[in-house]
Amino acid sequence: LDKIAESSLLYDFYGQLLTRRQREVMRLYHEENYSLSEIADEFSVSRQSVHDTLKNAENALKGYEEKMGLLSRMEAEQKAVGKIKKQIERILEENRGNDRLAEGLKEIETILRSLG
Amino acid sequence: LDKIAESSLLYDFYGQLLTRRQREVMRLYHEENYSLSEIADEFSVSRQSVHDTLKNAENALKGYEEKMGLLSRMEAEQKAVGKIKKQIERILEENRGNDRLAEGLKEIETILRSLG
Numbered sequence: 001l002d003k004i005a006e007s008s009l010l011y012d013f014y015g016q017l018l019t020r021r022q023r024e025v026m027r028l029y030h031e032e033n034y035s036l037s038e039i040a041d042e043f044s045v046s047r048q049s050v051h052d053t054l055k056n057a058e059n060a061l062k063g064y065e066e067k068m069g070l071l072s073r074m075e076a077e078q079k080a081v082g083k084i085k086k087q088i089e090r091i092l093e094e095n096r097g098n099d100r101l102a103e104g105l106k107e108i109e110t111i112l113r114s115l116g
Numbered sequence: 117l118d119k120i121a122e123s124s125l126l127y128d129f130y131g132q133l134l135t136r137r138q139r140e141v142m143r144l145y146h147e148e149n150y151s152l153s154e155i156a157d158e159f160s161v162s163r164q165s166v167h168d169t170l171k172n173a174e175n176a177l178k179g180y181e182e183k184m185g186l187l188s189r190m191e192a193e194q195k196a197v198g199k200i201k202k203q204i205e206r207i208l209e210e211n212r213g214n215d216r217l218a219e220g221l222k223e224i225e226t227i228l229r230s231l232g
Contacts, residue, residue: 016183067132
């Protein structure tokens with residue numbers, strides 16, 4: 001995962017644990033691409049204060065991940081789901097023509113997708 | 117889920133977000149079956165204070181679940197995994213004698229178990 005993707009996933013997982021102000025500043029900076037100065041104007045605070053809010057929020061997100069490890073758990077899950085998909089592909093290839101089997105395996109794939 | 121199982125799962129998911137004191141009190145009360153008075157003695161605080169610590173910890177855990185919903189996400193995942201297992205059973209029954217297929221499906225079941 002690159003740094004931006006990781007940071008965005010951390011926000012998805014733990015953003016609800018941040019303060020409303022931290023969430024708002026992160027959203028403006030990362031999603032709306034506001035500059036620090038624009039955010040500072042928006043909230044009538046100093047640019048330095050916005051910078052600190054962002055840093056604190058990022059540190060808080062990293063702290064939550066260290067404690068709860070949801071991101072690494074998700075990565076492990078995705079690896080497992082990937083392995084199952086490969087296994088399904090292999091079985092499909094080895095049982096061409098067995099339509100009923102193919103249908104059953106497709107259903108498994110559909111359920112897997114709901115696992116995210 | 118009954119109340120005790122739910123409370124124990126909430127602790128598993130979010131316990132790391134509690135204070136060390138909250139965790140310790142919860143552990144003594146729920147795992148070691150200490151009484152409130154015994155815990156009060158242990159920490160040289162009042163029984164009422166232990167009671168408050170427990171209540172606060174439980175409320176914090178519920179608050180985390182309201183914000184993050186890991187418990188209900190896990191329940192949805194377990195439902196999905198259950199459906200996949202049923203589908204595998206059905207496919208196995210319909211393809212008795214296909215040992216290579218059975219082997220592939222068993223591998224999928226093994227990977228599923230690692231998903232918890």
